[in-house]
Amino acid sequence: MRWRRGIAIAGLASAAAIGLAACDNMANQPKLNPYELPYGSQAQWPVTPPPHVVARDQPLHPPAAPPVTMALLERGRQRFDIYCAPCHGRFGDGNGMIVQRGFPHPPSYYSDALRNAPSQHFYDVITHGYGVMYSYADRVEPADRWAIVAYVRALQASASATLADVPPEQRSALQ
Secondary structure: OHHHHHHHHHHHHHHHHHHHHHHHHHHHOOOOOOOOOOOOOOOOOOOOOOOOOOOOOOOOOOOOOOOHHHHHHHHHHHHHHHHHHHOOOOOOOOHHHHHHOOOOOOOOOOHHHHHHHHHHHHHHHHOOOOEEEOOOOOOOOOOHHHHHHHHHHHHHHHOEEEEEEEEHHHHHHHH
């Protein structure tokens, strides 16, 4: 009986020794630590993804500008009032409530530079930010970005509109 107990103890001891040795090998294996630059033949830094690889949350093709409708403009006004008006003001003149509290003035949408800018510029600024404006990509969906762009374009157009631009059957409502 004693020899059986000795074999069992020896088996447990050898299993523990193998387990501890395996842990040591795992801790000391060659690897790259986070933020460690590769070396040797792997030193193609910065690493670029293979062709045709798309990031997980990046769409295959960025959405194109939808046709402008009253529903799109209304959605754009709603989103503009939520996300843009605190800084840019409800009319897009750059005099929002945040500016009145001492923050820097954003540019007016009525400047020649922004009137002549392509619509994609506004979409990209909402997506990536510009100057002191941070990105709204995680707050504003791509379709809503286009709605905001359409509303900004409507604000710009309304600033230089005259009575002659209004259809004759609707002029009486304005006078």
